[in-house]
Amino acid sequence: MNNIHELVADYHDHLDGVSSRRMFRAIARSFAAHMGFAEDGFDAAVIEVVKKGPREAHRDMQSWRDRGLESLSYGTVACRCGFLSGLFNHLRRKGAIDWNLLPFAPKKIHTKHKRIPTREEVETLVACIDSAAEEGDAQGIRDAALVRLLYCCGLRRTEATTLRLEDIDLRTRQVRIRRRAGSPRVSVGTSVMTGRALERWLVHRGSAPGWAFYRLDRSDPSKAMAGESVRRLLTVNSVAAGLPFLVTPDALVTAGDQHSEEAVRQIRLEARDL
Numbered sequence: 268m269n270n271i272h273e274l275v276a277d278y279h280d281h282l283d284g285v286s287s288r289r290m291f292r293a294i295a296r297s298f299a300a301h302m303g304f305a306e307d308g309f310d311a312a313v314i315e316v317v318k319k320g321p322r323e324a325h326r327d328m329q330s331w332r333d334r335g336l337e338s339l340s341y342g343t344v345a346c347r348c349g350f351l352s353g354l355f356n357h358l359r360r361k362g363a364i365d366w367n368l369l370p371f372a373p374k375k376i377h378t379k380h381k382r383i384p385t386r387e388e389v390e391t392l393v394a395c396i397d398s399a400a401e402e403g404d405a406q407g408i409r410d411a412a413l414v415r416l417l418y419c420c421g422l423r424r425t426e427a428t429t430l431r432l433e434d435i436d437l438r439t440r441q442v443r444i445r446r447r448a449g450s451p452r453v454s455v456g457t458s459v460m461t462g463r464a465l466e467r468w469l470v471h472r473g474s475a476p477g478w479a480f481y482r483l484d485r486s487d488p489s490k491a492m493a494g495e496s497v498r499r500l501l502t503v504n505s506v507a508a509g510l511p512f513l514v515t516p517d518a519l520v521t522a523g524d525q526h527s528e529e530a531v532r533q534i535r536l537e538a539r540d541l
Contacts, residue, residue, distance in 0.1 A: 411468070415457075
């Protein structure tokens with residue numbers, strides 16, 4: 268079982284980006300505590316599961332999953348399960364185990380309405396992403412600017428990903444967004460902190476014309492980020508921040524069916540200084 272330690276470390280090191288590795292460490296602590304190995308650590312918990320075999324391993328995973336569902340959203344738990352499934356697939360490919368872990372991720376439940384995030388939840392998420400940006404990681408710098416912009420202005424994902432470099436005016440802290448396809452762009456003001464985050468990202472990005480935000484694995488400003496990429500980074504950072512659900516910025520825009528216009532307006536105003 269000595270190579271389990273090396274394989275877990277190898278899996279961690281090959282995860283994409285600082286945010287994914289930080290989230291995996293948070294998941295590892297949760298799973299180790301659930302298995303009774305809070306002091307011995309995650310590797311000890313994995314070794315115990317490997318010794319038990321596939322059937323008992325599946326039961327342990329289901330138990331950990333169900334515990335998470337008591338306080339976390341289905342999407343967050345599914346994301347956590349995906350990381351552990353990936354680890355055990357890695358162990359199988361490397362020959363540490365000769366069995367497959369049965370699927371244990373929860374089934375997705377579709378909800379009609381989106382929940383408006385609280386001020387405290389948004390601050391927690393932003394602080395988590397800012398910590399990655401402070402490490403100088405390019406992805407963290409980009410995500411800090413993008414997420415602050417999403418919440419500060421209450422943007423939908425596509426409204427942020429269709430911003431071009433010329434749509435951002437750092438001097439006036441204004442961004443020109445298009446609310447829907449074919450409509451003219453409108454200017455929206457940002458906070459001082461969001462303006463600073465945008466400036467830090469644009470300095471790193473450079474002055475090449477193209478989309479303001481793009482996938483760093485492509486390093487091509489002519490290829491915009493997809494809305495799904497934004498959803499994924501929000502999911503990853505929500506889990507890393509220990510939040511009980513995926514914090515959706517566009518809920519500030521689409522929550523009219525559940526909340527009065529005054530309530531939504533107030534939350535938007537509170538978010539403007541992010």
